[in-house]
Amino acid sequence: MDAGFQVKRSATRLCSMEAIGRHRGMRMFVAAFGAVLLLLSPVAVVRAGEPVPLLAYAARIAGDDARTRLVIEFDREPAFSIHYVANPVRVIVDLPETSFGLKPESLQPRGLFDAIRYGGMGAGASRLVLSANGPTEVTHAEVKPVEDGKGFRLVLDAERIGQDRFDKLLAEQQWTGTVPSAKTDRPAAAPRPKAGVFVVAIDAGHGGIDTGAIGGVTKTEEKHVTLAFAKELVERLNHEPGIEAFLTRERDEFLSLPQRVQIARQRGSNLFISVHADTLRQKEIRGATVYTISDKASDHLAADLAARENLSDEIAGIPLESEPAEVADILIDLTRRETQAFSVNLARSVISSFEGQIKLINNPHRHAGFRVLQAPDVPSVLLELGFLSNKEDEKQLLDAEWRKKVSTLLADAVQRYRNSAVANGG
Template sequence: MNVLAGALVAVALCLHVGPASAADGGKPEPLLAYGARIIGDDARTRIVVDFDREPAFSVHYIANPERIVIDLPATAFGFDAKQLGARGLFKDIRYGAMGEGSARIVLTAIKPVKLAIAKVQKDEDGKGHRLVLDAEMTTKEEFAALVKGQSWSDPADQQVTSAIPAGEAPKPGDFIIAVDAGHGGIDTGAIGVDTKTEEKQVTLAFAKALADRLNREPGIKAFLTRDSDEFLSLSERVQLARQHHAGLFISLHADTLKQKDIRGATVYTISDKASDKLAADLAERENLSDQIAGKETVAEPPEVADILLDLTRRETQAFSISLAENVLGSFKDQIGTINNPHRHAGFQVLRAPDVPSILLELGFLSNVEDEKLLLDDQWRLKMADLLTDAVKRYHSSVAANGG
């Protein structure tokens, strides 16, 4: 039976499986994944996910590293994360939203792997359905053939729109600011050491508070790159800032470090060479966001040597540094910062050539005291006030110099 199943699946793996149901003329309710389990070893591993109704799904393979991606309609994952902990053939398992109408499970393998079985079957009581995935080890050559022989449309590549509220579009002359809540959806980011709070929740709550505060200032219009728990690729975040002619891009994060005694805010600007190992390590982790979500790695086209573009980048970098200095000036004696709080590294999300950008580490979820502050409403409002003051000073300085 396994041989026959393997032959059938090899032909059908990239086909969409199962019906997609929706209410007539209405928005379909998300599926509920209410249970999961994983068994097996590093030769063969089975994953079972329980759903309240039949899920449509599709399967794809991605190389570097070897991953299996399971795309689903909008799904609420209601089971304990421990039920789907990595084991057997898989060293990492992620799942979550990819956008308003889609979700994804990403299985990162320890070696080349393929699905011998990928099917949905009814529960014994007929009330629910289960997705059954049987993975087995394979050769590098067969995995490469699976990657090469597939075609797919990534749901994360859907058109992304910003969260500027309807009826509140920027007026001519408004100073526009993109407020970027780091992580989201399938990419949870760091996990709090004490309360197990997810970084994506911290950044979204702070982004909303900051945008609200900025929007109370005359002549300033802030918008959110995401206003819900959804995944955005790094390039989509940059694209949104440029599409809406942002004069600033502020990306918010709250990472974790192995050194749990380190605490305080840090401001990062873009640089091809990292200022130190901590900055380099952090940039490397943040730049893995797309990989975590099961995005294909697409080679960037070679940049055309353009002296005007190079001058634009240099000017933008200078503006970014000025913004960072204004932020740290506001924080002085008000907000704790790490040693050498202005650092730089090659963050992909800061690479817009014409939008001054900073990445602000609000604090570290690996530190118990920082975690308490990150979850404190009053501290969040204080930070938003100080950042708004910094933005106003930056804007006045740029305007005074003809920018």
């Protein structure tokens, strides 16, 4: 393990996470990842000139399936707003940018809430998502000074309500602020590429409140693994003649799935590669996989993975809206067959580059209805580097030399694809 794997545990955590190293049998293996784990402390990275985030330093929850109280303590007075989302029922608490220095056990789901997530949403905002087990309303919310005068306490009292009342809350609420919706575009138009430049969008999966998968041994979050690899890949691609690569996200921030697609299209991308490192129940399965889009999954594993990846916006508490017609065409009718054919060509080029060099899953080219691959005019693939549920894959994913090797192989595959496209007038 190398200290160059610059990951930091964001305040975003799934509250069901166990403390690292709790199982004695894993201690020796975890020790090998000490350099990484030291970097996983709950600290906020503040760039020069940016406001200092709030610090949420303590929390507690109590109650039953009729009433539940949640209390969070901050170093400064927080502004907040509350919204509701259906299918499934979620209570959304939006906050200014906040560093969550909470113990994982302090917000274990109980009472009205089956799951609790918190973390960054980008654009100077953070979010608390309370997944409820039925129609729920926050009937009382207030901020008051902590007794010792050294902070402020946000108190939320929630109660079970009837479906009619919840439907009325949904109908009457207004969403305001900077937190993205499922259709949010980045406000500023990106510069168009120079003529003749082959533009590649590299999308580091997950981010912010959406941690992605969790490593079986080190408890490393997928969002950090994908960003570390994506940065390595972009640097490598930008040394290739005629190629200009960029990141859809450059730090630990949340982007909705439609945002990722839109960023690629705004930048005039010729290719889109979304990087992931998921987990499976079958811990023995390992190796890289390349996915392309299809309205019908190639197999059960691909279908299950796509279903999970497509839940990213739901995890962040974003109300899903109907897809534009051009997206529906991609998923149902596959009318943009040319784009799909180019995507398949890219997948084959990647697999050809990987074969004999790194571990591949059986049948490494698979397909399913991934929402992040829906750009109708940008050939796109989703690359699963390996599985964090497999200890061999996890060890490799955290190794700088392995990442460098894979990024070089992938850059070679992209360059071969580009050369073929240029030769054929693409």
